[in-house]
Amino acid sequence: MSQRLPVKRAFGCAPPLLFDSGSPGRSGFFWPEEDAFPAAELPAELLRDAVEGFPELGELEALRHFTQLSHLNFGIESQFYPLGSCTMKYNPKVNETVARFPGFAHIHPLAPVPLLQGALELLYELEGWLAEISGMDHVSLQPSAGAQGELTGLMLIRAYLADCGDARQKIIVPDTAHGTNPASSTLCGYEVIQVSSNEQGVMDPATVARVMNEEVAALMITNPNTLGLFEKNIEAVAGAVHARGGLVYLDGANLNALMGIAKPGHMGVDVLHMNLHKTFSTPHGGGGPGAGPVAVKAALRDYLPVPRIEKQNGAYVLSEDHPKSVGRVRSFLGNFGVLVRAYTYILSLGGDGLAEASRMALLNANYIRKRLEKHYSLAYNEPCMHECVFTDRAQHRFGVTTLDIAKRLLDYGFHPPTIYFPLVVSGALMIEPTETETPETLDAFIDAMIAIAREAKENPELVKTAPHSTPVRRLDEARAARKPVLRWEPERAERDKEQGML
């Protein structure tokens, strides 16, 4: 039982839940002025009793709770975080400073437009910049994240084709695609045709041509794809799709590999989305907020979501009246706070800086690929772009899997790569260093990976039982899913105490 008692340590102990802390009647809320105020007469039957089990903490108590929680997290500013497909680059501090200017943080979306000219100017300019960077014609900043960008993009493809009197039912999605691609297709009422990539890990024009027909609305392609490989046949592939009246959707989540190197708009792409919380340095926040603008070619402009920002003799206006538009995809004007950060990032780097960023992202990824290829087997022996994918093939014979390698990396103070994705690679280890990491950091990470490869051979048990130095060790995910416990409840708290789990 003793091992069930909370670990005693100087640093890094998990605090009890908010609901198991505090004391009845305690509160961090302090509002003496108001006491005189006459209460509103609301019918008693509308009113609830006090919220059962709600937290009752003081200000320091609450702050300490969350500060202690923060110490249980890895973050980019404390650890190297080479999570593939997530572009965990440095999130510049100046972005945080400007996003907190009262003139951005405390403005209301339904205030009269003349009172929001600075915000609209920023958004208008950002749309233009993203169009220039991606080689597209028009941009909408509405979508809240990449997946919503995908949905929006597919919706406008659907609307466009419908207008052309050419309703179609299917979307072609490569087997290497991110899960959001097929999920968005379904959400948009489409049926998904999965096609597999060729032995070089990319789309084969012939294969696409074979499945392409008049039922297919579009191909969703990711470039570079999730293997970190440039879809070198993309123009031919796009040709095959266009030939049968389909459109080409590009998942631009990996745009960090392309700035100044190749513009999606020149590859035959009709619609794409970008992840500002990847390529454009806005923080991931442990799972958002992000922003997933959609960009289109001129032909699809009228279908972009409303509202749209327009400039009319010097002033910026919001226009809602676009009969062909797919409509509104979220409330108000998108994740403005995120857009301010992305704007600041582009302003800071400039065109050359963005190109440099992509070049260095490629340099870092290829450096890791090169130094590790003798120790881990590559999924594909092709030149990589901004990320490289390895497998656990070489470690398998020692009974060591990708999961074990990932967990062991934690003991070395590194966040693991993305694992078991893309699905086409068994035991994938998808490493995306990004351009903001130094070669010394890459070397330290590589050395750790090499050390783990050695441990896998010499002491597999050590790796299979990792991590050994984290606040909690490997967690029983099956148990969590079998009988889901998704919230605190008074009874449970009691039971856990008895079992000494907290």
Next chain:
Amino acid sequence: MSQRLPVKRAFGCAPPLLFDSGSPGRSGFFWPEEDAFPAAELPAELLRDAVEGFPELGELEALRHFTQLSHLNFGIESQFYPLGSCTMKYNPKVNETVARFPGFAHIHPLAPVPLLQGALELLYELEGWLAEISGMDHVSLQPSAGAQGELTGLMLIRAYLADCGDARQKIIVPDTAHGTNPASSTLCGYEVIQVSSNEQGVMDPATVARVMNEEVAALMITNPNTLGLFEKNIEAVAGAVHARGGLVYLDGANLNALMGIAKPGHMGVDVLHMNLHKTFSTPHGGGGPGAGPVAVKAALRDYLPVPRIEKQNGAYVLSEDHPKSVGRVRSFLGNFGVLVRAYTYILSLGGDGLAEASRMALLNANYIRKRLEKHYSLAYNEPCMHECVFTDRAQHRFGVTTLDIAKRLLDYGFHPPTIYFPLVVSGALMIEPTETETPETLDAFIDAMIAIAREAKENPELVKTAPHSTPVRRLDEARAARKPVLRWEPERAERDKEQGML
């Protein structure tokens, strides 16, 4: 040798020194605009070469360095920090917000006074508030910290007596006084007479009367004293000093025990200083900045340092023309940024809130005193104020000392009390919980102390070898002092690497 290798852990590893990081030519500085600018013609012989060995890091690299360092520190928002005599209360976040308003952070002390009216109004009001709280007549906010407040106070006593044609040479200081008291006395050109406190741990009027004579300029007394005891005879003591023409200086570092309970100004005190970084919640910053305002009775007003803030028909002015003043004790107007925080704190609590703070500080200290008295022996069996002092007497027979107890507390995630101070108590453990801690936190701390008392009996080795869970274990302080290494040097870095120390 292996144990000399850096600990591998997921969290809490010390980064290499700035000087052992980075890469030649790297920099976080980016200033493209300027490239056109014509350089200044400065005589070449005035110019230095590049600063040898200076850091060369990128922005993320530097940020990660300091973020990792921060994870090696205890702080009030992560741990309970009952450091006696230091008043480690919650440092409110709103103080930090307002201190960063551009109208406070980015104002220049030599700007014309009409451009600084808001700042002067704040300072003027704060002086009045501190006078009201302490029961004194006038306040100067100049001193940078408590010790400089002491020096300033003693200087004005010296100047005052000199004007009275009564130059004196000595200061009486109790044996329980903080080290800054005698040190400030010497710095002010005085000789120190140390007097011992009585068996109840307080000053005895008779003792003071005995050493008091016409050579003595003043008595420096701390109330409550560093034993956490109220100097209940302070009026009689002051009387004895005044009777022989001396003045009474009060070290107000422990004012957190007195607000709304007793005003130093009513105890016969002529001069005192306050530690705004204790009683008034400004952060300690790992050793400053603080602020140590001095307060005086009317008779000493003319001796206060310059500049002084005055209100002349509605406007605030800085007046320097005070011939009797001790002069200027530091540049400009004191630690303004700290004073803004203290002002904000007083405004937030109000008079009643301050009194409540002192009451709760007493409640917390006495609660700990009561619950621990059966497990640790008290230095004095007297009712305590805001802190209580224990000794290691009861643990001594197991060979466990105050130092061991302190280090073992670290393994329980608590910052230790102040140890081995005051000097009159052998193996002192001086515990000041402050009012911002919850009873649950106190209970957890007390339980840890009790557990350690048990460990001292049952497993003394465990305690004597603590801490066991900190990033570094007990450090060799003797070695540090024997051959002081106070800075990085290229050669040493090499040597250490060989010895595997980093």
Next chain:
Amino acid sequence: MRYTPHTLDDQARMLRTIGIQDIKQLYEHVPARLRETAGIRLPGGLAEVAVRRRLANLAAKNAAATDWSFFLGGGIYHHAIPSAVDAVVSRSEFATSYTPYQPEVSQGTLQALYEFQTLVCQLTGMEAANAGVYDGASAAAEAVLMSRRIQPLSRRQVLVSRALHPHYREVIRTYARNLEDVALQEIRFGDSGATDLERLRAALGPSTMCVVLGYPNFFGVIEDLASAQAACARAGAHLISVTTEPLALGLLKPPGFFGAEIAVGEGQSFGVPMNLGGPGFGFFATQRRFIRNLPGRLVGETVDVEGRRGFVLTLATREQHIRRERATSNICTSQTLCALAATVFLSLMGKTGLRRLAEINAARAHQARARLIREARAEAVFSGPFFNEFVVRVRDLDRAIRRAGERRIVPGIELSRWYPELPEALLVCVTEMNEREEVERLVAALAG
């Protein structure tokens, strides 16, 4: 360069290791035609001070609540945010981490989200909640989609209150549009400003999938969820309660109390700045029996190999990265940091504080409405009970708004753009941020 640490020597060394001379070789397999036209025509980068100047100038062209009196609500609310909230969310361990795929080094985010899910349940009176979605509007749309996953094919009629936030209605329409089988129908509101329950009962039938009501609705009016739920239950339809001002749930009986199947809303009011309307977050709660139909992330409790409690993302089999085209939703990156802000905010308010804050809002709003009617010749438009928002008719509204603007007051939101049937109607919101003397000035401005 700005954030890339590579010196020329670094680059040379790395290229040597890779075994090439020129970095261009890394992408020479990219078709030349693409490479040649890839140049980005944007100005060069700027130093941090220049960047800050540029952004400060843009910010200065907006009217911020710090120098203006806003009586604006309509889905985004100006509430007090304790400094402690930003102190937490700006900690890089929270702000810069990714979705917690590696639980052993993400317990901070995971425990906070578990606490968030619990808080949402407590506020809504529901049994289960997810870790948040994009915003209130997409939460409403996702709720309709979730109902569709649960209800039989025979039920595809969705009844949406016309008193639901216009943006929310539009987003539901946008999402539903691609699903040929879903039919939306709007239900009018009555004189009270609440949804007309007669019309609702009439519209409800065996093909009704769900009913979507605002609680409070867009007019600030508190809907009669008890009757609505009774009607839905009789017809076998789901009741979806949508809240744009979650602070109301500190005071009002929660949707769960009435038996709503799904309760969603926008959480911005809880510690998130207005930010021109984003980012905030959508909250999403339901009954235990439906948890496998929930969209978005779910955090669950479990134990580690040593029996210590820990938290993990769970029921991932609902999600796109496992289920792909069969996922319950496509959501991946959500709004976690905003959900964290709300968790910090709510733990600072606490049981008594949240209630008190809600009371202060209601008190000020009710007082303001009375005074506008009494002293500014404004007319009441609706008779229903309200929380901190209400609708009044102001004669010559445009001039009144202009007058107020000259005094740096935005008196409210004009409704006619969405509701031609409500000319000269103004939606006024009063919160704890509107000082007593601001209300004086509002009354004076509208009185003219």
Next chain:
Amino acid sequence: MRYTPHTLDDQARMLRTIGIQDIKQLYEHVPARLRETAGIRLPGGLAEVAVRRRLANLAAKNAAATDWSFFLGGGIYHHAIPSAVDAVVSRSEFATSYTPYQPEVSQGTLQALYEFQTLVCQLTGMEAANAGVYDGASAAAEAVLMSRRIQPLSRRQVLVSRALHPHYREVIRTYARNLEDVALQEIRFGDSGATDLERLRAALGPSTMCVVLGYPNFFGVIEDLASAQAACARAGAHLISVTTEPLALGLLKPPGFFGAEIAVGEGQSFGVPMNLGGPGFGFFATQRRFIRNLPGRLVGETVDVEGRRGFVLTLATREQHIRRERATSNICTSQTLCALAATVFLSLMGKTGLRRLAEINAARAHQARARLIREARAEAVFSGPFFNEFVVRVRDLDRAIRRAGERRIVPGIELSRWYPELPEALLVCVTEMNEREEVERLVAALAG
């Protein structure tokens, strides 16, 4: 109450444990007379929003460099502060910790201070530095006291340059005043604006303890430390170099290069906001042979029981808490967080960045001076070389300053208040924060 978490039940429970009924019993041993008169006559506390409003109003009554063009130096400088600096110093692990008495849980602060000490040595060209003192002025005074600890009793004459910052001279006087044996003598400056070396040589003698010079001095002029040091060496006096603008040391030969015994200064320029002049920090460096005479905290390297490197406060036997009345100084709480800010700032600038920043300052200042003389009929006052500050004579200065004020420009510091011998003299400072177009406007304003 505001920050005290105790509920009434908490208090009751605690009182029971203590064994009393009423909290008053805890201080009933305090004389009744004192207790009865202890009431604090201040208004009640305010909610956070009200507090912020009050402070925002006060801040609005000051002219901030964010909306004004300041050409103000004179010991406090307006320099760019990267956002990353505040991100670090606002982390509670740094901001709320105490002086690192428990090294095992303070390695963050200790290593940073060790790095700080190294940076100060590198910048000043000295062998050892402490962890900082209150400010530049008290650093200068402490330097004189340190010289006094080292020099024989026969040497108590202190020669202070009149071109040293007036506040610094005053603080030296204040500190010296209490030590009857120290005699201060002022050395005039010459036409170059530098200390008159002839007069200095004449004043130096067998009783001279030390010479205190500004480098650059208050007029921005770069003193000839080589000659000064030679003269001091000949006379056996210590040379104390005092720098108010440390950025100059990124470009100029450091005091250590010339053999100064002590080099001190104000560090605010390095990442610390102006804050009306405080808090900043004083830096303090000397030669290795003198380390046991240093005031203030010192951090040293050592190893733990496992041989791992760690850092501790060391040579504490110099300090008040051990040595009491025999301590080298009384300093306890210093300015650590500001020293940390400087450490972060300098590691962001780095070797090349600091140099470049210094060059930019010099270039802008030299250009501005030339233009003021050419285009605004300002007269050069001194001929000596300068860094980013210089003195010009402006006819009808008061009117010129008023004119500038109307354009939100503060053109500089009037010197006559400290130097009657310099009528209509203006000390102008130009940094990287003064845009080219600001200089235009300055020239126009002064030209009238």
